[in-house]
Amino acid sequence: MQSLTSLPDDSEYSCYICLAGRGELAPFCNSEESKDWVKPCQCSLVAHRKCFLSWVSSLDLQKRKQQENPETLPSGVRSATLMYNYNIQSLLFGFPLIKKSETITVFIDCPQCKRQICFQTPNSRILNLRQTISSGISNIMRVGISSTVISSSLASVSMGFLVCLSATGFRVMQMITPQSVQLSLFDVNRLNTRTLISALDDGSIPIPKFLMITGSIPLYLIYMRMSVLGTGPFNMVGRVFPLLLFKNQQDLIDNPAKKLLLLTLPLQYIYRAFYSLTFNRIYYKWCKQVQPCFIADRLSLKELERIEEENREEDEYHEAEKESHKLEPSHTGLLGIIRRYLNLVFSHSGLRSIRFSRLRRELINCFKFDYARVFQNSQFFLFLATTMSWPYFGELISRTLLAKIPNINSFLQKYINTPDESEFLRNLIGCVVVVLAKDLINLYFNYKKFKQLKEVDVVSGSNEDFLRYISEKYNQGEPLNT
Incomplete structure (x- = not known):
């Protein structure tokens, strides 16, 4: 540049x-x-x-890759931008083929003179693979849901939706909850029946209660996946769902399974606080470097004015500090390190106030907004698919990893009554492990995206991609922007 x-x-x-x-x-x-x-x-x-x-x-270069082959476009028609390192072709469910290349090249019109500005940034095959998988899952999920909705169009919309939620919730319950624990959650005598289905058949469980509880499970899972607190139907269902199973206070003493389910609510608050103080703070710092406008758009005018005043005061302090250092002898080695440390600890009270104000603002924003959205696209169908598969992977982790930890069952049985309840608790722990693993994987992908955005640069007019694009545009008979 x-x-x-x-x-x-x-x-x-x-x-x-x-x-x-x-x-x-x-x-x-x-x-x-x-x-x-x-x-x-x-x-x-x-x-x-x-x-x-x-x-x-902020332009989101990943979305600006060309979806069509320039050679197949009609004369005088072209995409808004081109990305020559990609060779995208539609396969089943929209899976793209990714051409190997070292850089991403994008052409965007200058906002003033409308000349073509050429950008390049290092290509990341990891991000390309992630985008391919995400798009494929989203398309599969979109087709599946669309076909389900069409096939159920003759039924009542409201009842069909409730039955769909109930069937999904029942399937989730079957994944992570043993049969005896399922009966315990519905207050069914385990001596008279062995399965939830047989309890429904003999009338031990009222149909409205079954539909209400199982239909609330998918909404509760979506609520648990939200990274920050908010309002809306999911938050309302999430806060009351564990309470739907309790008849009276005696259940807190006699029913360990219900107590475990109730503990998931404070556990979610704890993990949200952990996420906001760790992962989200990292995303906040990255966002300040590559897209500070995302932060500024969520601040009030008064807060923006305060930030500018703090920057001005800090700059004046550093300038004064540089002048004072010019008059003092320089120190190197261990003495220099000790001196810098002492300056940091015993810094000017105004500078400490600025740093405390920034830290306070950063923590408040990290609890209010999820800054990972700057580095990853929000796809509803992908979110829905991963949310519904969350219990499956939690049970898989529990069965293949946690169950093999020595003495884990004897340790868990100190807090519950039966082996099935121990398995239920272990499955819940497996779901927590899945969430942590998901956030660690997202951190890696988002770091690659951050590095890619950091290294964006403008390419000179002698670049081969730029010259090839201008040549194709001229051959198509379009006038050059001047």
Whole structure:
């Protein structure tokens, strides 16, 4: 990207994104970042490198890859952008074939002169594979749900929806809950019947109660998957579902299975707090580097003004500190490390106040918003598929890994009464392990996406991809943008 460090000192220019001029602190930028200017196009537009990177990352380059072959497009018709490192062709359920390439190349019109700006960033086959799998699962799920809805169109919509939820919830219950525990949750005498189906047949369980409880299970799973608290039907169902099974306070003493299910509610709050303080804080810091506008859009005007004031005060403090260091002898080695540590511990009270204010704002935002959305696309059908398969993988982890831990069953039976209840508790622990593994895997993929966005750059006009694109565009008879 063309730097502006070579321009005369008396030249005047301002960032076309944040509108800050030369010598001013840009939003979410320190003094060094505010001095880093770039000129992405041949026209007069200039911008801070960080502001320009934020604009580029907000375009979501993964969605801008060309879906058609340029050679097959009619004359005068082309995609808005091209990505030559991809060779996408539709297979069953929309699976793409990914061409091996080292870089991603994208062409986007300049917002002022409409010339083509060429971007390149390192390609990530891991991210490409993830996008392929996600798209395939979403398409399969979309086709399956659509066919189910069409086949059930003759039935009552409301009743059909309830039955569908109940069937899904019953299947989830069968995955992680042994038969005796299922009967215990529905307060059925295990001496008279052995399965939930036989209890339904002999009338031991009222049909409305069965439909209400099993139909609430999928909604409860969706509520448990939400990374931040909020309002809505899922939150309402999630907060009351464990209470639907309790008849009176005696159940808290006599029924360990119900107590375990009730404990999932505070456990979810604990894990949400853990996620917000760990994974989400990492995403917040990454977001500040590649797309600070995502953070700024969720702050009030008063908070934005406070951030600019803090940046200005911090910059003034660092400038004064540099001047004071020039008058003191320099220290290297161990003495220099100790001196820097003491400066950090006994820093200026105003600087400590700024850091505390930033930390407080960061923690509040991490509890209110999920910043992982900056680095991964939100696909409803993929979310639904992974949520419904969550109990299956939890039971699989429980059976193949947790069950092989020495003495785990004897340890769990200290807190419950029967081996089946011990298995139920172990399956719940397996679901927690699946959630943690999912967040660790997402952290890795999102880190690859962050690195990809960090290394986005503008390609010069001599680039082969750029020249090939201009040549194809000219051969199609389209006038060049000037």
